[in-house]
Amino acid sequence: MLKIIRKSSLKSLLDINGPKVGHKSVINHAVNGMRAASVGAIRSMWSESAGRPRVQTPVTTGATDGRTAPPGAPGGDQFEERPQFPGSRSEWTQELRFVDPNSYDGIPVYRVIDKSGETSVHDLQLLDTRLDRDLLIRLYRGMVRLNQMDTILYNAQRQGRISFYITSHGEEATHFGPAAALDFQDLVYGQYREPGVLIWRGFKPDDFVDQCFGNRNDLGKGRQMPIHYGSRALNYMTIKSTLTSQMVHSVGSAYAYKRQQNGRCVLCYFGDGAASEGDAHAALNFAATLDAPVIFYCRNNGFAISTPTHEQYRGDGIAARGPALGIPTVRIDGNDVLANFMATAEARRICLEESRPVLIEAMTYRVSHHSTSDDSTAYRSVDEVRNWTQNDHPIVRLKKLLLKRNWFSEDEEQRYKEEARKEIMAAVVRAEKVMKPSVESMFTDVYEELPDHLRDQYRELCEHVEAYREHYPMGLFDSADSREK
Numbered sequence: 062m063l064k065i066i067r068k069s070s071l072k073s074l075l076d077i078n079g080p081k082v083g084h085k086s087v088i089n090h091a092v093n094g095m096r097a098a099s100v101g102a103i104r105s106m107w108s109e110s111a112g113r114p115r116v117q118t119p120v121t122t123g124a125t126d127g128r129t130a131p132p133g134a135p136g137g138d139q140f141e142e143r144p145q146f147p148g149s150r151s152e153w154t155q156e157l158r159f160v161d162p163n164s165y166d167g168i169p170v171y172r173v174i175d176k177s178g179e180t181s182v183h184d185l186q187l188l189d190t191r192l193d194r195d196l197l198i199r200l201y202r203g204m205v206r207l208n209q210m211d212t213i214l215y216n217a218q219r220q221g222r223i224s225f226y227i228t229s230h231g232e233e234a235t236h237f238g239p240a241a242a243l244d245f246q247d248l249v250y251g252q253y254r255e256p257g258v259l260i261w262r263g264f265k266p267d268d269f270v271d272q273c274f275g276n277r278n279d280l281g282k283g284r285q286m287p288i289h290y291g292s293r294a295l296n297y298m299t300i301k302s303t304l305t306s307q308m309v310h311s312v313g314s315a316y317a318y319k320r321q322q323n324g325r326c327v328l329c330y331f332g333d334g335a336a337s338e339g340d341a342h343a344a345l346n347f348a349a350t351l352d353a354p355v356i357f358y359c360r361n362n363g364f365a366i367s368t369p370t371h372e373q374y375r376g377d378g379i380a381a382r383g384p385a386l387g388i389p390t391v392r393i394d395g396n397d398v399l400a401n402f403m404a405t406a407e408a409r410r411i412c413l414e415e416s417r418p419v420l421i422e423a424m425t426y427r428v429s430h431h432s433t434s435d436d437s438t439a440y441r442s443v444d445e446v447r448n449w450t451q452n453d454h455p456i457v458r459l460k461k462l463l464l465k466r467n468w469f470s471e472d473e474e475q476r477y478k479e480e481a482r483k484e485i486m487a488a489v490v491r492a493e494k495v496m497k498p499s500v501e502s503m504f505t506d507v508y509e510e511l512p513d514h515l516r517d518q519y520r521e522l523c524e525h526v527e528a529y530r531e532h533y534p535m536g537l538f539d540s541a542d543s544r545e546k
């Protein structure tokens with residue numbers, strides 16, 4: 062219904078004895094904000110500039126946040142103590158001041174262990190009872206295993222045995238700290254540089270290597286490039302390297318979990334580069350407004366392939382975006398596995414107890430080339446990389462802590478490395494001998510019944526391969542009728 066406001070009723074709105082919208086609060090907050098100006102000056106400034114009647118009402122604070130009005134400040138309608146715009150939580154000010162992004166200190170970086178392996182926390186179990194020697198050794202062994210796997214599969218690509226690979230050198234702690242802090246039932250969305258979470262959850266060397274070789278034992282049936290792992294059994298979504306798609310999907314999963322009230326949360330990894338996609342904002346904002354229990358975990362490793370972070374954003378990094386969207390946020394030293402563990406454990410608690418998203422920005426450094434398709438010497442110095450490897454490597458940092466506490470020895474370290482190396486090498490030897498999935502399997506698993514146009518494509522493909530058989534090593538592929546074995 063359209064309600065016409067008459068002139069006479071407008072008059073009553075403006076009448077000094079009628080409802081006084083805003084006068085007292087405007088003046089109060091101007092006084093608070095400007096501090097230097099006298100109440101009288103402010104009063105007259107307001108009444109002259111706005112042409113409004115002076116307010117004669119006695120002082121009342123009306124403040125809801127514990128502040129009291131300054132002596133002599135005019136009172137007024139409590140309703141307008143603060144701006145009433147929808148969603149606003151600010152105060153009034155008459156000081157015209159643009160917020161200078163450089164006037165803030167950067168969000169601090171939380172860490173537990175420093176570069177030399179020292180920590181001020183003598184008893185780590187005071188931080189979290191799970192942090193005993195056993196867990197720290199498992200974390201260490203996991204990081205060593207990943208490091209060995211990366212070296213071997215990187216070389217396998219260089220030798221032409223697999224088509225592509227991405228290593229995680231220098232970022233191992235960002236996988237294992239969070240993995241250890243999560244519950245196994247929590248769903249993890251990786252970007253692509255987080256296979257350590259799968260190692261922690263029990264993905265076997267054969268599972269990794271079969272996927273990279275795309276053989277018939279690959280859980281993904283050889284349909285994806287190497288490193289696109291996934292495991293329903295281990296609550297790890299299959300990698301989709303279309304950047305940032307995982308972020309929006311993760312919010313959907315978290316929202317579903319919230320509706321089911323099943324006590325699970327979601328952890329979603331993304332890179333600093335992925336954060337530059339529009340979808341990143343959409344995901345963060347949807348999660349915030351839907352109160353979805355998702356931990357957004359940004360691996361800020363300094364680069365999106367060849368683009369350094371200083372060309373990707375201004376301001377205080379990815380973490381600064383969290384508070385702007387109403388998301389509890391922490392920045393951590395990503396090379397400190399215990400900071401990773403602690404931050405994720407607390408993030409999980411917040412997610413589930415308060416049913417809301419959390420943002421972690423883990424600062425680290427991508428020691429490796431972006432992938433086997435990249436040569437990073439074209440855009441950064443070898444010395445820079447060497448500096449990180451020698452002075453701040455996550456595996457070395459934990460090793461120093463373990464040695465200081467006499468929790469393991471250099472001999473054991475060699476044993477862990479050797480064991481991991483042998484396991485992966487054996488898996489490579491096995492994977493190479495396994496047949497590739499049948500050509501026909503490219504057409505299955507989408508439709509219950511193959512539609513005509515796909516049936517035609519399949520027939521054409523078979524005819525093509527038959528006509529040019531000298532170019533296709535069909536002996537390495539399963540035949541169509543053995544595909545379900």
Ligand SMILES: Cc1ncc(C[n+]2csc(CCOP(=O)(O)OP(=O)(O)O)c2C)c(N)n1
Pocket residue numbers: 254302303304305331332333334335336360362364365366427431
């Ligand atoms: C939508 C989309 N755009 C571009 C690419 C190409 N691409 C692959 S990885 C990458 C850089 C990602 O950087 P970051 O998110 O920081 O992750 P990092 O590789 O550093 O771990 C780009 C641009 C892509 N995979 N998907």
Ligand SMILES: [Mg+2]
Pocket residue numbers: 332333334360361362363364365366
């Ligand atoms: Mg990056």
